Amino acid sequence: MRKKTGILLLALCCLTAALSGCGGQKENEGQNGAEETAVKEFVMGDTTFNAENGEADINPHHDSGGWPCIRYGVGETLFRFSDEMELEPWLAESYETVDELTWVITLRDDVYFTSGRHMDGEAVKECLEHLTENHVRAAGNLSMGEITAEGQQVTIRTETPVPALMNYLADPYGCIIDMEAGVTEDGIVTGTGPYQAVALETDTRLELVKNPEYWNGEPKIDKITVRTISDGDTLTMALQGGEIDAAYGMPYASYPLFENEDYTFSSCATSRVFFGAMNFESPVTSDPAVRQAIAMGIDKESFVKTLLDGNGYPAVGVFPDSFTFGGSAVSTETYDPEGAKQLLEEAGWTDTDGDGIREKDGQPLTLRWLTYPSRQELPLLAEAAQATLGEIGFDVSIQNTADHNTIRTDSGAWDIYVSAFVTAPTGDPEYFFAYCCLDGSYQNVGHYHSDRLEELAGQLAAEFDPARRGELAVEMQQTVLDDNAYVFCSHLRMSMIARAGVTGLTAHPCDYYEITVDLDIQ
Amino acid sequence: MDSGGREVTVRRQKIKKNRVKVRLIIFLILAAALLAAAVWAEALCPYDPYAQDMSAALQPPGPAHLLGTDRYGRDMLSRVLIGARSSIFSALLLAGITGMLGTAAGVACGYFGGAADMVIMRISDICLAFPSLVFAMGIAAVLNGGMKGAVIALAAVGWPKYARLARSQTLTVKNSDYIAAARLSGSSALQIIFLHILPNTGGPILVTAALDIGTMMMELAGLSFLGLGAQPPAAEWGSMMSGGRSMLQTSPWVVLSPGLAIFVSVALFNLLGDAFRDWMDPKGPGGHG
Numbered sequence: 001m002r003k004k005t006g007i008l009l010l011a012l013c014c015l016t017a018a019l020s021g022c023g024g025q026k027e028n029e030g031q032n033g034a035e036e037t038a039v040k041e042f043v044m045g046d047t048t049f050n051a052e053n054g055e056a057d058i059n060p061h062h063d064s065g066g067w068p069c070i071r072y073g074v075g076e077t078l079f080r081f082s083d084e085m086e087l088e089p090w091l092a093e094s095y096e097t098v099d100e101l102t103w104v105i106t107l108r109d110d111v112y113f114t115s116g117r118h119m120d121g122e123a124v125k126e127c128l129e130h131l132t133e134n135h136v137r138a139a140g141n142l143s144m145g146e147i148t149a150e151g152q153q154v155t156i157r158t159e160t161p162v163p164a165l166m167n168y169l170a171d172p173y174g175c176i177i178d179m180e181a182g183v184t185e186d187g188i189v190t191g192t193g194p195y196q197a198v199a200l201e202t203d204t205r206l207e208l209v210k211n212p213e214y215w216n217g218e219p220k221i222d223k224i225t226v227r228t229i230s231d232g233d234t235l236t237m238a239l240q241g242g243e244i245d246a247a248y249g250m251p252y253a254s255y256p257l258f259e260n261e262d263y264t265f266s267s268c269a270t271s272r273v274f275f276g277a278m279n280f281e282s283p284v285t286s287d288p289a290v291r292q293a294i295a296m297g298i299d300k301e302s303f304v305k306t307l308l309d310g311n312g313y314p315a316v317g318v319f320p321d322s323f324t325f326g327g328s329a330v331s332t333e334t335y336d337p338e339g340a341k342q343l344l345e346e347a348g349w350t351d352t353d354g355d356g357i358r359e360k361d362g363q364p365l366t367l368r369w370l371t372y373p374s375r376q377e378l379p380l381l382a383e384a385a386q387a388t389l390g391e392i393g394f395d396v397s398i399q400n401t402a403d404h405n406t407i408r409t410d411s412g413a414w415d416i417y418v419s420a421f422v423t424a425p426t427g428d429p430e431y432f433f434a435y436c437c438l439d440g441s442y443q444n445v446g447h448y449h450s451d452r453l454e455e456l457a458g459q460l461a462a463e464f465d466p467a468r469r470g471e472l473a474v475e476m477q478q479t480v481l482d483d484n485a486y487v488f489c490s491h492l493r494m495s496m497i498a499r500a501g502v503t504g505l506t507a508h509p510c511d512y513y514e515i516t517v518d519l520d521i522q
Numbered sequence: 523m524d525s526g527g528r529e530v531t532v533r534r535q536k537i538k539k540n541r542v543k544v545r546l547i548i549f550l551i552l553a554a555a556l557l558a559a560a561v562w563a564e565a566l567c568p569y570d571p572y573a574q575d576m577s578a579a580l581q582p583p584g585p586a587h588l589l590g591t592d593r594y595g596r597d598m599l600s601r602v603l604i605g606a607r608s609s610i611f612s613a614l615l616l617a618g619i620t621g622m623l624g625t626a627a628g629v630a631c632g633y634f635g636g637a638a639d640m641v642i643m644r645i646s647d648i649c650l651a652f653p654s655l656v657f658a659m660g661i662a663a664v665l666n667g668g669m670k671g672a673v674i675a676l677a678a679v680g681w682p683k684y685a686r687l688a689r690s691q692t693l694t695v696k697n698s699d700y701i702a703a704a705r706l707s708g709s710s711a712l713q714i715i716f717l718h719i720l721p722n723t724g725g726p727i728l729v730t731a732a733l734d735i736g737t738m739m740m741e742l743a744g745l746s747f748l749g750l751g752a753q754p755p756a757a758e759w760g761s762m763m764s765g766g767r768s769m770l771q772t773s774p775w776v777v778l779s780p781g782l783a784i785f786v787s788v789a790l791f792n793l794l795g796d797a798f799r800d801w802m803d804p805k806g807p808g809g810h811g
Contacts, residue, residue, distance in 0.1 A: 233768050253768045302576040307593060383754045387574040398754055
């Protein structure tokens with residue numbers, strides 16, 4: 001009896017302790033609730049903000065650090081793109097060209113860095129000089145010679161004519177940062193945007209606070225956290241569970257879960273393309289017939305309709321329909337498995353041992369397909385192509401790895417590298433070719449070379465007339481497509497999903513601007 | 523009265539023994555049916571498990587597709603059936619390899635002793651010091667994934683358990699009179715091991731292996747789920763679950779079908795292992811031997 005009473009007392013004690021624990025928690029929650037009303041917080045989840053995508057930090061002069069810098073409202077560029085992808089002034093007021101090599105930019109006078117420094121010509125000069133010294137792609141694009149600053153004017157003299165100079169300055173790497181404040185060990189920079197970065201942990205989170213002295217209005221959110229959530233399913237559950245207020249990079253398979261009044265979508269067509277680059281060093285893809293057969297063996301329509309759930313557009317060339325030099329301005333192979341089989345047969349690729357895989361001179365038609373998982377549609381494309389190319393006689397071996405940036409530099413390790421890429425981030429066609437297709441291109445990892453393309457690229461680099469630039473872009477795309485050096489599968493429709501009550505978070509065709517001064521949460 | 527009580531006890535023991543036997547037979551039949559389904563999977567598949575049909579993507583279970591289709595329009599039932607082959611046979615192969623390797627090492631250590639015993643046992647200590655799945659993930663990653671890599675990785679972490687068991691069993695019987703007699707009659711070490719030690723120590727090892735099949739199946743599926751085992755488009759239950767997990771809320775059948783297959787097979791092999799253990803246990807109700 002005494003034993004039973006003892007157990008009962010113990011149970012009562014446990015219950016009391018548990019209940020008092022709950023009570024305490026409630027009280028804390030209450031306190032937090034009171035704080036929440038005072039401090040407006042916003043949490044964003046992003047699948048792409050990680051080192052794998054070159055976004056280890058928000059330093060625009062390092063790798064792709066400019067993307068998070070501009071997306072999360074820390075940095076701003078001299079010029080920006082309108083919703084129609086037309087160039088408009090941002091930190092700059094205007095520009096004029098003195099001659100083919102000389103540009104004079106007039107800056108706004110009311111802009112301050114979050115460090116308190118006034119953004120004048122000298123600050124911009126220091127930033128651009130540091131950029132070209134440290135960023136290979138920027139240095140190649142801008143071809144910067146001498147920069148001089150006087151008051152709110154900056155004069156740039158390029159070494160060669162760069163007709164798209166102002167467009168290039170609107171690239172995320174062109175974010176104007178305070179070089180006197182420098183770059184912290186974590187990769188935090190001081191910009192002019194509506195928000196100021198205060199803490200950064202690579203692949204984990206970025207903490208931002210509002211910039212009360214912002215030149216273009218008062219930011220409405222006090223504290224923003226951008227969380228790196230590279231896994232799409234985790235992102236889905238984080239938004240469902242209320243851990244985050246908005247999400248970028250949601251898997252299409254999860255869209256139906258958010259198509260109700262509790263959430264809002266902001267979508268728009270972008271120039272981001274899913275495309276494969278052929279390896280010209282490979283014994284398989286160096287064969288033109290094999291490249292053509294690959295282009296004929298990928299069912300783009302089904303990929304877009306079923307695997308992208310209609311959130312894209314089958315691609316023909318480099319640029320989408322929204323560009324005058326994009327869409328059907330060029331032509332390429334269409335899905336034709338029978339034609340591809342015949343083509344391979346004629347080229348000597350035959351299935352001699354009856355295993356369903358073609359061979360030529362003892363070399364099996366194995367296609368090493370290198371891709372990566374952080375763009376969740378890429379592994380789906382790989383598996384879909386594996387089946388359709390398999391029917392033609394290819395043995396597609398998929399290597400889907402986050403380590404793709406290292407592997408792709410070894411031309412002996414892959415045959416086709418499939419990635420996602422914004423082809424016209426500057427609204428101008430030159431960027432894609434300069435970055436991916438030429439002998440000196442940083443991204444030409446498949447070592448593609450075309451005399452004709454080099455010649456046209458030379459002409460494009462010196463051409464100032466937009467109409468003629470468009471014509472050259474069409475010709476260059478057609479050259480690349482005729483060589484089947486690349487196969488463009490689909491252009492992406494990008495969406496950001498937020499819970500109802502979030503306003504001012506709008507998808508933009510160039511995919512640069514996410515967190516702006518307009519962002520608010522109820 | 524005494525003799526009557528003894529009779530009742532004997533009868534009860536017989537009933538219990540029969541129950542164990544019946545249980546063992548039922549589970550053996552079920553496991554045999556599962557194995558047969560895996561062997562003749564191709565004949566049983568209503569569709570080509572690798573044929574994509576985008577127009578029939580994500581169909582819920584229905585008369586045309588009993589377990590529905592995945593996002594590529596592939597029939598889930600066909601994929602689960604074909605997946606049984608790689609999942610079950612790989613687990614059986616794995617249990618066989620680790621059992622044999624571990625037993626060989628353990629018996630050799632126990633019988634010969636000396637420096638080799640010390641070295642092998644210290645290696646097994648090292649293997650046991652790491653959490654097995656984490657260790658296996660490391661090895662599979664070094665081997666660049668793939669089903670072969672996953673089997674090698676799990677074999678590399680699974681053998682010490684058998685080695686320790688076989689060693690202790692060998693040490694127990696090594697000094698028995700019948701071993702001494704065999705030695706005196708001029709039998710070689712190999713003869714003694716194969717003819718006298720293994721038959722007398724094999725029972726517990728077989729029971730361990732039988733109980734291990736389910737665990738191996740889970741671990742293989744786990745590695746495949748993490749992308750370190752079977753690679754797409756291979757129909758393997760773990761990788762099928764991994765591929766469909768983003769659709770758990772919208773098209774649950776894509777994940778539930780392979781998940782259920784794993785659950786049923788692992789449960790079956792575990793129950794079979796339990797029944798086998800009871801049947802082999804001389805002190806238990808099975809009373810075999």
